[in-house]
Every structure is written in structure tokens, then in C-alpha cells.
Amino acid sequence: MLLNLHVKNLALIDEADVEFGEGLHVLSGETGAGKSILIGSMNLALGEKVPRDVIRSHADYAYVEMVFQIEEDKLPFLEEEGIFPEDGLLIISRKILPGRSVSRINGETVxxxxxxxxxxxxxxxxxxxxxxxxxxxSRHLEILDMFGGTQIREQKKLVSESYRKLEVLKKEIARFSMDEEQRRRELSFIEFEIQELEEASLVSGEEEELTASYRKLLHSRELAEGLAQVCAAVSGEGGSASESLGSALHAMQHVIQYDEEGLAPLQQQLYDIESLLADVSRDAGDYLENIDVEEEALDQLQKRLDLIHAMKSKYGGSVDAALEYLKEQRERLEELRNYEACRAQLLAESDSVEKHLNLLCQELRRLRGAAAKPLAEQICVHLKDLNFLNVEFEIALTQLAEATAGGTDEAEFMISLNPGEKLRPLGQVASGGELSRIMLALKTVLAEKDDIPTLVFDEIDAGISGRTAGKVGEKLRQIGRSHQVICISHLPQIVAMADSHYLIRKQAEKDSAKTMIQKLDREESVTELARLIGGVSITETTIQSAREMKELAEATK
Known part of the structure; x- marks a missing residue:
């Protein structure tokens, strides 16, 4: 579950730090105070797209950090992803800069x-x-599949894999949809390309070796002249390094007798230099003898490189790509030479895969049908709890003409809200407020099936009031018994149900405004409830009504 939310420089929020625990957490406050900004900060931390102008005015960056307590059942999934919580904690952060953002998990960029x-x-x-x-x-089918759990998820994976395999085969078969004249033309063209590539005898890495050799031959005269100067400087006549070194050694032999201990190391250095110069002279002479200045060899290298460049340009941009293309064309040549046999084999394989896909889709349809009835029944129960007193709810499954990656089914939620009315598609019947309650019923059902520990509701109370609002509050508290629930609400009936109550308010400053977040104690919560009940004027009567509402809510825990 979420333990802490830290927000800095985000829209109206200068800096906020909010601690969360178990149960139902309700955030209330005036319209425009920044309640939805707080929920938006959670979305940003979880990887949602960054909206424009989200960084607070005059700030260089915005920052959101969330600390989660990780239960043991989540550890295998995280470890598969290479994430290892420290002391059972997972720290997720996102730093938002102009034009970019950086996300981290436990300090590691992801x-x-x-x-x-x-x-x-x-x-x-x-x-x-x-x-x-x-x-x-499409959302209805997604909800049904979520309710179906592991069995439907595994079956959908098999269906998707089989569907992708069939699509690949269909593309292969499309390559065999030509008449005899087309086949012959393609056959002739491929034979020409194969012959051209085979005659070129391309070898991976050859171009680099030839380029080095060509460069050496191209500059052979400069190499010869330069090395001749090196040899002359090292061991030639008339002031060469070797001659000068000989004079130095001769002089050393005359003076070393006067201080052998002090001059012996210097004499040895001169001998070492003499040996090194001899090696340089010999190696330079050998290199000079091996320099080939033949124009014919240079011309042959040029022609070979031109051929390689032409093949690269024509068949893929590199020697390796051209060799891969040659391999593919040889395979295609065999297909064309055995056209009917290859086509028959692909058709047989496609037919086999399609039959298997249909069987998988039938099983997926059976699993969905088995899940549809209990899902509809559970939704109906929760809708009645949410003040839909005469509701009927069903899930209609229809079969598509052809299989897709998700099977052959479409699902549609059918509902009747009044006695005697026939079931009709949800979109034709429900208002905005009713859709909001239906979604809450769905979340309640799915919460009992899934293992997501934290559920966040941004203004789930839209379009409702009175007794219905009380029912929504009870439902949120019910979910809060097994999950951590964080909810924004304007309605006192829902706020009264909170295990933890937070007030969000906007504070005006000299040249700006900022959002403040405060966790309320019981009496402060009663005062905020009174404000929600009474509006501008808070009287003793509204305070007493708020206290009674809070006591009644606590009695239902």
C-alpha cells in the first residue's frame, strides 16, 4: 500500500508531504483548491503523460515521490522485472524538467x-x-476478462499466439498468389540477382582489408621517399644519427677510465641507443624493399572495391546485408521452383493453425460465458447496495464472424433500472451519475478478485446526493476493509465515512497561490463536515449535525 506521497513544485503545490495508512482516506476542500492536482501527481509518478505548464511558476522542475509498502505476494513479480524492494519498501519518483522527465525506482532510472x-x-x-x-x-469485454482471472488470461495468451502465427502464414501464402507468367518473370529476375551476387564472391570483412591495402598502394611513392629519408637520417653518411652516436661512444671510451663507476650507466645507455638505431635501420630497410608501386595492382584493387560498393548499393547497403539478401533469394528461388508444393504445404499448415485457433476461441468463449453470469449477479448485488433498488443486469456475449487476437467474442452490459423495463445497452440508459455508481460497483467486484492493494477514486460522487451518497460512502468503506482506498469527495455523507480525513485548501500569497494539505483530527473533521453541510455559515446546529453524522458513520464500522 501507499505510505507516503511527496510533491514539490507541481502546479499550485509548492511542497506537500502526505502520510497514508490502511482503510478509507478522503480528501475534501473547496472547488479549485487543488484536490485533483494531488491525484494528478500520483498519475504522473505512475508514468502518465506530462501535461503542459505543470511545473510551478518560477520553479526549475517538479518532483513527485511515492513510497509503497510491498507485500510478499508482490515480490516474485517485482523480482522478475529486476526490482528488489529494500526493507519491504519501494520508492517511485519522477522529476519533471522542461521538455523531459526522469523516472526512478529505488534510485534506479527506468x-x-x-x-x-x-x-x-x-x-x-x-x-x-x-x-x-x-x-x-470493448471495455465491457475487458472487465469480463479481468473478472475471469487467470484462466481467461492464460487462454487469451494462447489465442493471441495462435492468431499471430496464422497472420504470418497468411502473409506467406500471399507470396504464392501469382499466375505462371508472373512466376516465370520473378524466377528469371531472382536467378539474375543470384548469379550477379555469386560472381561478385563477396566476403564479410574483405572491404576493410582491401581499403587498407589500396590506401597503402596509393601512397607507396610517398612511403618510399619518407622511409629513404628515415634510413639516411639513422645510418646514412654525412651527419647521420648512427655516425654521431659512434663519435659519442668513441669519446666515452677515452674518458670512462677516469670515473668508471659514474660513467658506466651513461655508456650503457649509448650502447642501448646504438642497438635501437640498428633495429630501426634494419626494419625500415626491410619495409622499403617490400613496398610495391605497381600500377596494375592498384588498378585491380580499385576495380574490386568498385564492385563491392556497387553490390552494397544495390543489395542492402553493406556486404553483410548483401550476403543475407543472397541467402533469402536462394530460398525464394527454391520456393518458386517448387511453387505448387510449397503453396500446398503453407495452405495445409494454415488450415491446421486456423482449426486450432477456432478450438482455442471456443474454449475462451466457454470461459467467458462461465464468468459472465456470476459477474452480472455480483454487480447487481452491489448496484442494489448503491440505491439501484429495482435494477436488473446482464452481460450479453455475441460471436464475431472471424477470430481476432482477443478471440471471437464481443460483450455488452445490459441493464434495466425500473420495474417492467426491458434490458437495454448500458449506454442507452444510464446517466452520468448512474455510470459513476455502476463503475464503483464494478470496482468493488473486481477489488474482491484482484490483488491491487491501493484504489484511488477522483470525485466518485459526481451526480449523486442524499441517501445515494450515503450508500456510496458505505461501499467505499466496504472496499477499504480489504484495500487501501483514497478518495476525493465534496459530499459530507462520504467524508463522514473516512478513516483518515485530509483538508486541501488554497492559500493566497502576494504574487501567487499555493495548495496546502492538512490531515484533520476528529474535531477538525467534524468542523469540515459542518462546512460541507452548512456552506458559508457554520452554526451550532450544523456542528451538531456534523457530529451526529460522524458518530453514525463510526457506528457502522
């Missing part, structure tokens, strides 16, 4: 894609408008 994949198992954030996704039928 790509956003990996961050999203990891955190999807730790926190589920229900945004302000997420309930609108219930209007899309």
Missing part, C-alpha cells in the same frame, strides 16, 4: 513503459471521467 507495467500491480486510479469508458463495448 523507462516510463516499465514504470507503468510495475505500478499497474500496485495502484489503480479511477479518474473523474473514467466511468464514461463504460459506454464503449
Amino acid at each position: 523507462p516510463v513503459s516499465k514504470l507503468r507495467r510495475l505500478t499497474s500491480r500496485l495502484m489503480d486510479i479511477h479518474g473523474q471521467h473514467e466511468h464514461q469508458s463504460l459506454l464503449y463495448r
Whole structure:
């Protein structure tokens, strides 16, 4: 679960540090105080796209950090990803700079894609408008599959693998959809290309060796002249290094008798230099003798390099690419020479894979059908808890004409909200407030099935009030018994249910405004409840009503 959220320089938030625990946490405050910014900071830390102008005015960067307590059942998944919590803690941070951002897990930089994949198992954030996704039928199938759990997930993986294999085979078969004249033309062209490449006799690494040899031959005259000067300077006549060194050694032999101990090392250095000069003279002479200045050899190298460059340009940009292309064309040549046999083999293989895919889709359909009824029943129970008193709910499964990577099914939520009304598609019946409650019912059902420890609801109370708001509060508290729940709400019926209550307010300063976050004690929570009940004027009556509301909520725990 989430233990701590730290936010700095994000929109209206100068710096905030919020501690969380178990149960239901409710954030309240005036409209525009920055409640949704706090939820937005969580989204950013989890890898969501960074909106424009999110960095606080006059700041160089924004920073969000979340500290999670990791349960043992999450450790295998994290370790598979190469993440190892320290003392059971996982620290996720994101630093946002102009034009870029840096995400880290326990101090190690990670790509956003990996961050999203990891955190999807730790926190589920229900945004302000997420309930609108219930209007899309593709979302209905996704929810059904989530409810179905491991069995459906594993079967979908098999279906997806088989579908991809079939798609590959279909592309291969498409290569055999030509008439005899087309086959002959392609056959002739491929034979020409293979002959051209084979005659070129390309060898990996040859170009580099030939280029070095060509450079050496091209500059052979300069090499010869330069080395001749080296030989003359080292051991030639008339002031060469060797002659000068001989004079030095002769002089040393005359004077060493007067201080043999002091001059012996110097004499040995002169002998070493003489030996080194002899080696240089010999090696330079050998190199000079081996320099080939033949124009014919240079011309042959030039022609070979020109051929290699032409083959590179025509067949892939490099020698290795040209050799790979030759291999592919040889394989294609065999296919064309055995056209009918290869086509028949691919068709047979495709037919076999398609039959197997259909069997996998049938099993997936059976699993979805088995999950649809209990999911609908559980949703119906929770909807009645949320003040849908005469609701009926079903999940209609229809079969597609052709298989997809996700099977052959479409799912659609069907609902009746009043007695005597027939079941109709959800999008044709429910209002915004009703969709919000239906999403909460779904989250409640899925929370009992999944293992995501932290659920976040941004204004789940949209479009509701009165008794229905009380029912939503009870439902949130029910989820809070098995999960950590963080919720933004304006309604006192929901705020009263909080195990932990936070007040978010905007404080005006000389040239700016900033958001402040405060965890309230019981009496402070009662005062905030009174403000939510009474509005501008808080009287003793509203205080007493708030206290009674809080006591009633506590009695239901």
C-alpha cells in the first residue's frame, strides 16, 4: 500500500508531504483548491503523460515521490522485472524538467513503459471521467476478462499466439498468389540477382582489408621517399644519427677510465641507443624493399572495391546485408521452383493453425460465458447496495464472424433500472451519475478478485446526493476493509465515512497561490463536515449535525 506521497513544485503545490495508512482516506476542500492536482501527481509518478505548464511558476522542475509498502505476494513479480524492494519498501519518483522527465525506482532510472507495467500491480486510479469508458463495448469485454482471472488470461495468451502465427502464414501464402507468367518473370529476375551476387564472391570483412591495402598502394611513392629519408637520417653518411652516436661512444671510451663507476650507466645507455638505431635501420630497410608501386595492382584493387560498393548499393547497403539478401533469394528461388508444393504445404499448415485457433476461441468463449453470469449477479448485488433498488443486469456475449487476437467474442452490459423495463445497452440508459455508481460497483467486484492493494477514486460522487451518497460512502468503506482506498469527495455523507480525513485548501500569497494539505483530527473533521453541510455559515446546529453524522458513520464500522 501507499505510505507516503511527496510533491514539490507541481502546479499550485509548492511542497506537500502526505502520510497514508490502511482503510478509507478522503480528501475534501473547496472547488479549485487543488484536490485533483494531488491525484494528478500520483498519475504522473505512475508514468502518465506530462501535461503542459505543470511545473510551478518560477520553479526549475517538479518532483513527485511515492513510497509503497510491498507485500510478499508482490515480490516474485517485482523480482522478475529486476526490482528488489529494500526493507519491504519501494520508492517511485519522477522529476519533471522542461521538455523531459526522469523516472526512478529505488534510485534506479527506468523507462516510463516499465514504470507503468510495475505500478499497474500496485495502484489503480479511477479518474473523474473514467466511468464514461463504460459506454464503449470493448471495455465491457475487458472487465469480463479481468473478472475471469487467470484462466481467461492464460487462454487469451494462447489465442493471441495462435492468431499471430496464422497472420504470418497468411502473409506467406500471399507470396504464392501469382499466375505462371508472373512466376516465370520473378524466377528469371531472382536467378539474375543470384548469379550477379555469386560472381561478385563477396566476403564479410574483405572491404576493410582491401581499403587498407589500396590506401597503402596509393601512397607507396610517398612511403618510399619518407622511409629513404628515415634510413639516411639513422645510418646514412654525412651527419647521420648512427655516425654521431659512434663519435659519442668513441669519446666515452677515452674518458670512462677516469670515473668508471659514474660513467658506466651513461655508456650503457649509448650502447642501448646504438642497438635501437640498428633495429630501426634494419626494419625500415626491410619495409622499403617490400613496398610495391605497381600500377596494375592498384588498378585491380580499385576495380574490386568498385564492385563491392556497387553490390552494397544495390543489395542492402553493406556486404553483410548483401550476403543475407543472397541467402533469402536462394530460398525464394527454391520456393518458386517448387511453387505448387510449397503453396500446398503453407495452405495445409494454415488450415491446421486456423482449426486450432477456432478450438482455442471456443474454449475462451466457454470461459467467458462461465464468468459472465456470476459477474452480472455480483454487480447487481452491489448496484442494489448503491440505491439501484429495482435494477436488473446482464452481460450479453455475441460471436464475431472471424477470430481476432482477443478471440471471437464481443460483450455488452445490459441493464434495466425500473420495474417492467426491458434490458437495454448500458449506454442507452444510464446517466452520468448512474455510470459513476455502476463503475464503483464494478470496482468493488473486481477489488474482491484482484490483488491491487491501493484504489484511488477522483470525485466518485459526481451526480449523486442524499441517501445515494450515503450508500456510496458505505461501499467505499466496504472496499477499504480489504484495500487501501483514497478518495476525493465534496459530499459530507462520504467524508463522514473516512478513516483518515485530509483538508486541501488554497492559500493566497502576494504574487501567487499555493495548495496546502492538512490531515484533520476528529474535531477538525467534524468542523469540515459542518462546512460541507452548512456552506458559508457554520452554526451550532450544523456542528451538531456534523457530529451526529460522524458518530453514525463510526457506528457502522
